[in-house]
Amino acid sequence: AMNKLQTVLISGSLPLKLEIIKLDTISPALGEEFVENSLLAGLLALIGVSAVLLIRYRSLKIVTTVLITSLSELLMTLGFAALIRWNLDLASIAGLIAAMGTGVDDQIVILDELGKGEEKFINWKDRIKRAFGVIIASYLTLTAAMLPLWNAGAGLLRGFAVTTIVGITVGVLITRPAFASIVERIIKKE
Numbered sequence: 001a002m003n004k005l006q007t008v009l010i011s012g013s014l015p016l017k018l019e020i021i022k023l024d025t026i027s028p029a030l031g032e033e034f035v036e037n038s039l040l041a042g043l044l045a046l047i048g049v050s051a052v053l054l055i056r057y058r059s060l061k062i063v064t065t066v067l068i069t070s071l072s073e074l075l076m077t078l079g080f081a082a083l084i085r086w087n088l089d090l091a092s093i094a095g096l097i098a099a100m101g102t103g104v105d106d107q108i109v110i111l112d113e114l115g116k117g118e119e120k121f122i123n124w125k126d127r128i129k130r131a132f133g134v135i136i137a138s139y140l141t142l143t144a145a146m147l148p149l150w151n152a153g154a155g156l157l158r159g160f161a162v163t164t165i166v167g168i169t170v171g172v173l174i175t176r177p178a179f180a181s182i183v184e185r186i187i188k189k190e
Contacts, residue, residue, distance in 0.1 A: 038093075049104060057111060061186050065179065066107050073103050073175045077167040092159030099167020102142060106135045106171060110180050114187055128180050139172045 046067070053063045077096060081088060088096075113131035114124070142164065149161040 053108075057115075059186070059190070062111065062183065065182055065186065066104060066111075069107060069175050069179045069182075070100055070103055072178075073167065073171050074100060076170045076174065077163065080166050080170065081163065086159075086162065088163070089159045091157055092163045095160040095163030096167060098160070098164045099171065102138065102164075102168050103171045103175065106138065106176055107179055109134050110176065111183060114180070114183060124184055128184070131180070132176070135172060135176055139168055142168055 050063055050067065053066055054060065057063065074096065077099060078088075081092070086092070110128070110131045113127045113134075146161040146165050149157040151158070
């Protein structure tokens with residue numbers, strides 16, 4: 001598709017006159033620097049999130065479970081993108097980050113709901129149901145917000161919408177229930 005577009009643009013076979021206003025070239029060195037900076041930013045975000053979770057929950061097992069769940073969710077989303085042959089652009093990467101942020105937020109909802117000690121009369125299943133009520137409402141709201149972006153800006157934001165929707169769907173259907181089950185066992189043992 002890119003080669004076809006490039007050919008059309010170079011040959012000038014568009015039905016109207018094309019005026020090039022700006023042309024930018026990104027050197028391979030700049031692209032390499034971008035990748036390095038992105039990886040460094042991701043590592044710093046991981047350290048920051050881990051530190052906040054460790055301070056809040058004071059349990060390395062819980063922090064490790066959150067991180068492993070988030071990584072699993074990311075790998076499943078990337079696997080789905082590969083399966084449908086979705087090319088990841090900058091907008092798609094932003095969507096992955098948004099989905100991972102939502103995932104950590106949902107995991108915190110589950111942790112806080114399961115960790116409530118003052119409500120001893122409420123059993124584990126009711127606590128999980130309440131947590132998932134919040135998670136499903138968040139999921140539906142975010143999905144509804146992403147649908148208009150699907151074709152917004154001539155489809156430039158489609159990658160953001162697709163990867164966000166796929167990422168949060170993987171989370172709600174697979175990783176959140178698995179996380180809730182694992183954390184329930186950890187909390188019961190502590």
